[in-house]
Amino acid sequence: MDNEIRTYTVLIYTENQIGLLSQIANVFTRRSLSIWTLTAGPTAIEGVHTITITSDATRRKIDEAVKQIEKRVDVISATYYVSEEIVYRELALCKVPSPALLESGAIEKLLSDHHARILEMNPEFTVLQKTGTLRETTAFYESVKPFGVLQFVRSGRVAVSRDAEPEIKCCK
Amino acid sequence: MENKIKGSEAFWKALIAEGVDTVFGYPGGQIMHVYDSLCSYTDRVRHILVRHEQGAIHAAQGFARVSGRPGVVLVTSGPGATNVVTGLVDAMTDSTPLVVVTGQVPNAALGTDAFQEADVTGMTGPITKWNYQIRRPEDVAWAIARAFYIAGSGRPGPVVLDFTKDAQVGLTDFHYEKCTGIRSYHPDPFPSDKALDEAAALIDASKKPFVVFGQGVTISHAEDRLAEFLRKGDLPSGSTMLGLGALPTDFPNYEGMIGMHGHVAANVKTSECDLLIAIGMRFSDRVTGSVGKYARNAKVIHIDIDKAEIGKIIPVTVGLCGDAGRVLEALTARISPGSHREWLESFVPVREIEKKKVIEPELHPKGKELKMGEVVDAVTAYCGGRAIVVTDVGQNQLMASRYSRLASRRSFISSGGLGTMGFGLPAAIGAAIADPSRPVCLFVGDGGIQMTIQEFGTIMQEHTGVKVILLNNNWLGNVRQWQQLFYDRRYSATRMINPNYEDIAKAYGIKYIRVKDREALPKALETLFSDNGPCLMDVLVEEEANVMPMVPPGSGLDRMMLTENSWYENE
Incomplete structure (x- = not known):
């Protein structure tokens, strides 16, 4: 069990200190763990930032890494989860040529099948947005591919835990 | 406006507020304002001018380990900062509290590859407990208070403050408040x-x-x-x-x-x-x-x-x-x-086996040649257990750790986790400065001493009474031992042609004693401890000696080599 490799989501709350992100990334690289996705940004609490990292690792390794991250002075808390323990989403943006999309007549079905949205449309190109899991955004990409994708980008994961406790108590 | 002071002056006021009385350092271009301000505080702070920044940080480590207070290091930007990197890792591994302050180029020059600019916070992030770049004079007091709190609390460790020239030169109000807590940091856990x-x-x-x-x-x-x-x-x-x-x-x-x-x-x-x-x-x-x-x-x-x-x-x-x-x-x-x-x-019976097979032959050898263990035993016995034993890394360290007679606390200073050759001489200087009331005995090999031998200059300038016991075997002994035992006696790059240590000691005005045989040891010890000054005792020990017992790599602790050909094995 401890040696099984799974995808873990690490939720880190930090003070807004310059250089902290690279130190956190370093904890992974030093242990030969690759960072699969990474998302960072300010939380609703002033001065507190959150970093969400996904990484494939054994439980033993991820536990070790998360303890080292939590040990950093400016890290408020660091916790790891398997996917069942969290609610999470990724965001995908896809730019396709508008003529191809319109000529196909499939746009309505595409949007309703994938719960996707149009963010911007002009005679040249259309930007579509899709939120979901990695599998869902990948399925969306596959459906859009026939229209000729100009650009497809995907964010890292953001996640909240499936428990009713406030995530960071010390900053209330 | 007249109440404002320069950041470089706020720096010294903050150190004094933290109770700092000793700083190990080396000046350079981007830390000159801090050194200039030091002129007003020399009555309260002793600055030890080392000969290389690595010497400064190891001396600060020795100081911290003996005193229990954070050691303070002051160096310039670029090469000054990169030269303390080994010591930072050493202090991180061995939980030694340090506050290391590096000069840094002006804010506007950051990231431009300016002269003597290095990304100090970037490179020291993984090897420090905390680091911070001070870019404004008004942050000096806050950063120093935080640095001392973090370095010394919880599991201690090194902290780096990268002090840009703007922050040194700029003017600020000065109010010092000690740091007593950080919301994201919990240094004093307690079990249920x-x-x-x-x-x-x-x-x-x-x-x-x-x-x-x-x-x-x-x-x-x-x-x-x-x-x-x-x-x-x-x-x-x-x-x-x-x-x-x-x-x-x-x-x-x-x-x-x-x-x-x-x-x-x-x-x-x-x-x-x-x-x-x-x-x-x-x-x-x-x-x-x-x-x-x-x-x-x-x-x-x-x-x-x-x-x-x-x-x-x-x-x-x-x-x-x-x-x-x-x-x-x-x-x-x-x-x-x-x-x-x-x-x-x-x-008891296990102890007896070691005594008979290992300890007795080391302390009371039948052969003519001096054993490293008997020298350690004789020196520390002469001090009645009062000595602070400092070691370098290698056979000297292992023999010192096995045979030192220690009766007092904070009496064994060694580079453990990192195993830094060259640690010994500067660490001994720091130890002697931290506690001049106890004899400081450094056990060092002919390899390690030459890694930081320039610090004899610091000993000379500061009149530091370090007793240097050079266990001289003309080999990089520990590597040679492994080559003998595990590499079929292929002695690759371990033979040392050594300088005349007497001439070196003389050049630095340090007393020198050469010990060639057992009979000369008692008299040499009397000379070694006859005054409080520094001394280099060059002991010509058995050249191809091994540190035993030994758990070979990959083995469990209950299977130990007692000699090259005999083993202790649990049934």
């Missing part, structure tokens, strides 16, 4: 009553308990509490290399050092015990040997202030995360008085 009760029950139920303690005991000033705990539980114990000095060498049922070159009984009983109680140590591979074979019959209680260490290497039955002294006090109150006569008696 439930965990303490569980641990006490395990200790009471154990038939064959064994205690392994490390430097955490010294850091926490918990020497008395450790002794009380061991006495009440009637518990045998062994020390890691950095734990040495927490108990006097002759403490009852104290088996000395554990690990690769540890004492046989301490190692063997680690494998036999049914309960291992680890206190303020981190299960280094030099301590455990093969992890899979370590303490394989034992339940494990691990006391450490660093949560990340508990379960990192050895799975624990009960983890007690907290300060060694506070946890030991709580645990001692909970355990019943123990009695383990039969178990303790089982140590």
Whole structure:
């Protein structure tokens, strides 16, 4: 069990200190763990930032890494989860040529099948947005591919835990 | 406006407010404002001018380990900063509190590859407990207060402050407030009553308990509490290399050092015990040997202030995360008085085997040549256990850790986790400056001394009374030993052609004694300790000697080489 490799989501709350992100990334690289996705940004609490990292690792390794991250002075808390323990989403943006999309007549079905949205449309190109899991955004990409994708980008994961406790108590 | 002072002056005021009286450093272009401001504070702060920045940081480490206070280092930007990197890793691994201040180019020049610019916060992030770039003079006091709080609290470690020229030159108001807490940092954890009760029950139920303690005991000033705990539980114990000095060498049922070159009984009983109680140590591979074979019959209680260490290497039955002294006090109150006569008696025959096969031939050799162990024994016996023993790295270190007679606390200073050759000489300088009342004996090899030999200049300038005992065998002895034992005697790049140390000592005005044979040793020791000044005692020891016993790589602790051809093996 401890040696099984799974995808873990690490939720880190930090003070807004310059250089902290690279130190956190370093904890992974030093242990030969690759960072699969990474998302960072300010939380609703002033001065507190959150970093969400996904990484494939054994439980033993991820536990070790998360303890080292939590040990950093400016890290408020660091916790790891398997996917069942969290609610999470990724965001995908896809730019396709508008003529191809319109000529196909499939746009309505595409949007309703994938719960996707149009963010911007002009005679040249259309930007579509899709939120979901990695599998869902990948399925969306596959459906859009026939229209000729100009650009497809995907964010890292953001996640909240499936428990009713406030995530960071010390900053209330 | 007239109340405002320069950032460089705020710097010294803040250090003084933290009780700093000694700084190890080396000036340079981007730290000159700080050095300029020092002129007004020389009555309160002693600045030790080293000969290389690596010397400054190792000296500060020696100072910190002896005094228990953070060592302070002041160097310039670029090469000044990169030269302290080895010491930072060393201090990080060995939990040594340091505040290292590096000069930095003006804010506008950051990132431009300016002269002597290096990305100091970037490169020192993973090797410091905390680092911070001070870019505004008004942040000086805040950053220094935080630096001292972080370096010295919890599991101590090095902190780097990268001090840009703008922050040194700019004007600021100065109000100093010590840091007493940081919301994201919890340096003083304490285990639950439930965990303490569980641990006490395990200790009471154990038939064959064994205690392994490390430097955490010294850091926490918990020497008395450790002794009380061991006495009440009637518990045998062994020390890691950095734990040495927490108990006097002759403490009852104290088996000395554990690990690769540890004492046989301490190692063997680690494998036999049914309960291992680890206190303020981190299960280094030099301590455990093969992890899979370590303490394989034992339940494990691990006391450490660093949560990340508990379960990192050895799975624990009960983890007690907290300060060694506070946890030991709580645990001692909970355990019943123990009695383990039969178990303790089982140590005796193992001890006897080591004494006969290893210790006697080392301390009372039949051959003509001087043994490293007998020199260590003679020097530390001469000091009556009062000495602060400082070591370099290699055979000198292993022999010093095995044979030093230690009776006082904070008396063994060595580079443990990183194993930094060149650590010894500057660390001894720092130790001697921290406590001039005790003799400081440095055991160093002919390899390591030449890595930081320039610090003889610091000794000369500061009149530091370091007693340098050079165990001179004209080899890089420890590597040579491994080549002999594991590389079929192919001595690749380990033979040393050495300089004339007498001429070197003379050039620095340091007293020199050469010891060629056993008969000359007693008289040499009298000369060595005849005054409080520095002295280099160049001891020509047996050239191809090995440090035994030895747990070879990959082996468990209960299988030790006693000589090249004989082994101790548990049935």
